[in-house]
Amino acid sequence: MNTMKQSRYRQFGMERYRRNRHKIAIFMVFVLVFGCMLWMLPQDVWSAQADTESASTEQTDQETQNEATEQEQPTNTTPPIDITSPSALLMELNSGQVLYEKDADTPRRPASVTKIMTMLLAFDAIDAGKFSLGDTITVSEHAAGMGGSQVYLEVGETQTVQNMLECMIVSSANDAAVAVGEAIAGSEPAFVGMMNDKAAELGMTNTHFENACGLEAEGHLMSARDIGILSRELLLKHPEVTEYSTIWMDTIIHKTKKGESEFGLANTNKFLKKYEGANGLKTGYTSAAGFSMSATATRNGTTLIAVVMGSETKDIRYEDAAKLLDYGFANCKIYEDNKVLDGKDKIAIDDGVEPYVTIEAVKPFQYVFVGTTNMDNITKKIVIVKKSAPVKKGETVARMEYTQNGNVLGSVDLIATKSVEKQKYCHALIRMLERYMNIY
Numbered sequence: 001m002n003t004m005k006q007s008r009y010r011q012f013g014m015e016r017y018r019r020n021r022h023k024i025a026i027f028m029v030f031v032l033v034f035g036c037m038l039w040m041l042p043q044d045v046w047s048a049q050a051d052t053e054s055a056s057t058e059q060t061d062q063e064t065q066n067e068a069t070e071q072e073q074p075t076n077t078t079p080p081i082d083i084t085s086p087s088a089l090l091m092e093l094n095s096g097q098v099l100y101e102k103d104a105d106t107p108r109r110p111a112s113v114t115k116i117m118t119m120l121l122a123f124d125a126i127d128a129g130k131f132s133l134g135d136t137i138t139v140s141e142h143a144a145g146m147g148g149s150q151v152y153l154e155v156g157e158t159q160t161v162q163n164m165l166e167c168m169i170v171s172s173a174n175d176a177a178v179a180v181g182e183a184i185a186g187s188e189p190a191f192v193g194m195m196n197d198k199a200a201e202l203g204m205t206n207t208h209f210e211n212a213c214g215l216e217a218e219g220h221l222m223s224a225r226d227i228g229i230l231s232r233e234l235l236l237k238h239p240e241v242t243e244y245s246t247i248w249m250d251t252i253i254h255k256t257k258k259g260e261s262e263f264g265l266a267n268t269n270k271f272l273k274k275y276e277g278a279n280g281l282k283t284g285y286t287s288a289a290g291f292s293m294s295a296t297a298t299r300n301g302t303t304l305i306a307v308v309m310g311s312e313t314k315d316i317r318y319e320d321a322a323k324l325l326d327y328g329f330a331n332c333k334i335y336e337d338n339k340v341l342d343g344k345d346k347i348a349i350d351d352g353v354e355p356y357v358t359i360e361a362v363k364p365f366q367y368v369f370v371g372t373t374n375m376d377n378i379t380k381k382i383v384i385v386k387k388s389a390p391v392k393k394g395e396t397v398a399r400m401e402y403t404q405n406g407n408v409l410g411s412v413d414l415i416a417t418k419s420v421e422k423q424k425y426c427h428a429l430i431r432m433l434e435r436y437m438n439i440y
């Protein structure tokens with residue numbers, strides 16, 4: 001008897017379960033249809049609340065970023081350097097960290113240090129397929145007429161791009177620099193426009209160019225910081241430049257209507273023979289500018305950029321550059337993290353067709369400590385920059401922030417490795433329906 005009752009109860013329960021399941025399914029289908037009808041309404045019906053939430057999120061993220069920026073950097077203490085030149089700067093190549101500066105933002109006449117920008121645009125043009133090292137450049141009357149330092153190119157003479165680069169980098173030839181600029185942009189004024197555009201792109205806020213070679217011109221100015229920024233860009237993007245900047249002596253063959261003749265090239269950067277590890281980059285001098293240079297050197301895998309401007313003599317220029325580099329190499333300790341994510345490869349994302357977005361670090365993290373500062377107690381954490389879809393591939397969605405004893409050292413951007421579209425209303429309803437159907 002009890003067995004029969006239990007059987008009836010079970011049967012009754014199953015029938016009740018089936019009726020409820022059908023009701024739930026019918027209800028969810030109704031919700032789905034109704035939801036899709038609502039989704040067909042104008043987008044602004046739904047956007048007001050979303051925009052408010054997004055603005056709130058962005059404000060919170062910005063406040064977090066501002067707080068991080070405002071935190072005091074760790075203090076690196078070392079004895080001061082006695083630099084005679086009016087402007088100077090010392091920078092570590094990979095991190096871009098400034099280790100020393102003196103009046104680094106005052107615009108001054110750069111003289112032939114200008115040619116670092118011409119070098120950068122020339123190597124960029126080679127990468128872009130504008131010309132190759134073996135292509136030839138025909139010298140214009142304008143280029144041949146340049147005064148100052150030159151290799152005496154003649155009108156109509158042809159030289160390979162490689163020879164022109166060597167003349168410009170090794171012998172600081174104004175005529176070669178202008179010829180290269182004309183080959184890239186069609187005319188020197190057009191090329192100067194490219195130079196100023198690139199300066200703005202790189203954040204060189206105290207720089208303005210009037211020509212491609214550095215001859216004296218009203219308003220043609222650069223700061224020591226801007227020269228450091230430009231030198232770093234060239235070395236990181238085109239490290240092959242040191243194959244030219246370290247040439248001590250060479251020759252080219254002038255090819256003119258009068259025939260062929262040899263012309264000797266001698267490097268204007270005598271610092272190459274004065275300082276161990278020196279490998280560049282460019283010197284400059286005019287009577288108005290004084291002696292300037294961007295000196296680069298590498299020791300034990302560390303590359304430093306020393307900029308000096310406005311030195312009274314050539315010897316002071318080299319002495320100050322050596323002091324800066326000595327200071328850097330003697331006191332620098334580089335902290336490097338090549339495994340920024342430590343195996344993590346995704347972060348959660350709201351309102352996306354997928355709940356996560358995969359990420360990668362754009363570069364390793366580096367920080368340069370100067371002096372006796374230790375490298376202990378360094379911690380890192382992910383700071384979310386973008387919390388909601390849509391996310392585009394390559395977009396910065398977070399950053400890995402490094403701190404030491406509460407002080408922010410720096411950060412590395414974390415970018416999305418694929419796009420994640422914003423979840424539509426119908427997607428949410430379908431996902432909800434799937435969950436319920438799986439339950440029942």
